[in-house]
Amino acid sequence: MRARDIMTRPVVVVGPATPVREAIVLLMEHGIAALPVVDEENRVVGSFTEADALSGVLTGEPVAPGRLVESVMTRLVVVVELDTDVSDIAARMLVDRLRSIPVVDAGGLAGIVSRRDLLRPLVGHDDAIAAQVRGLFKDYTGHRDLWSVSVTAGLVTVRGIFADEAERGLVAALAKTVEGVTAVELAGKN
Known part of the structure; x- marks a missing residue:
C-alpha cells in the first residue's frame, strides 16, 4: 500500500502570511494536529502544528495581533511522495514522533497522511x-x-x-x- 492509497485530500492548508489566530481556529475546527504551510505554487514550505501554536504561550505572545504563521511555523518538514510505502511512512512517524506527513507530487502538495490514515486499513x-x-x-x-x-x-x-x-x-x-x-x-x- 502506498501514500496515494491512504492519504487524505483535499488538505486544509495555510500560507506563511496567515494570521496565527486563524491557523489555530483551523486546527481546532478540523480536529487536526498540523497544517501544511504552502506557497503560491502549492509547494510545502513549512508546517504549523499544535506545538507551534503552544510555543507562543511560553513567550507570552500566543495570538498577538499581526503575528503570522511564518514567524512560528516549523520550517524543516518531512514530506513523502505519492508512491512511498506506508511502512516507510509509519516508521518515519514513529522515529520522528510526527502526527502527519504531507504527500507531494511533482513538488506540489497532493495530500496528507496522518496516524489515523495509517490505522484505518487495520x-x-x-x-x-x-x-x-x-x-x-x-x-x-x-x-x-x-x-x-x-x-x-x-x-x-x-x-x-x-x-x-x-x-x-x-x-x-x-x-x-x-x-x-x-x-x-x-x-x-x-
Whole structure:
C-alpha cells in the first residue's frame, strides 16, 4: 500500500502570511494536529502544528495581533511522495514522533497522511465509520454515551433514547455527514 492509497485530500492548508489566530481556529475546527504551510505554487514550505501554536504561550505572545504563521511555523518538514510505502511512512512517524506527513507530487502538495490514515486499513471499513459516528455523537452529547452504534455495509443503526423528533433528526443528520454512510436507521424511543 502506498501514500496515494491512504492519504487524505483535499488538505486544509495555510500560507506563511496567515494570521496565527486563524491557523489555530483551523486546527481546532478540523480536529487536526498540523497544517501544511504552502506557497503560491502549492509547494510545502513549512508546517504549523499544535506545538507551534503552544510555543507562543511560553513567550507570552500566543495570538498577538499581526503575528503570522511564518514567524512560528516549523520550517524543516518531512514530506513523502505519492508512491512511498506506508511502512516507510509509519516508521518515519514513529522515529520522528510526527502526527502527519504531507504527500507531494511533482513538488506540489497532493495530500496528507496522518496516524489515523495509517490505522484505518487495520480495521474494517464499517468499524472506521462506526468510530467516526460515535465521535460525532460524543461531541454532541458532551462525551456521554447515549446511543449505541453499529454499521453493516454502510448502514448505520443507532439505538437508544432520543429526547424528541428534533434530536432524532439531528442524530441522523450527524451520522450522514460521515463518508461511507449509505443510510441511517434509528432504533429507539423518544
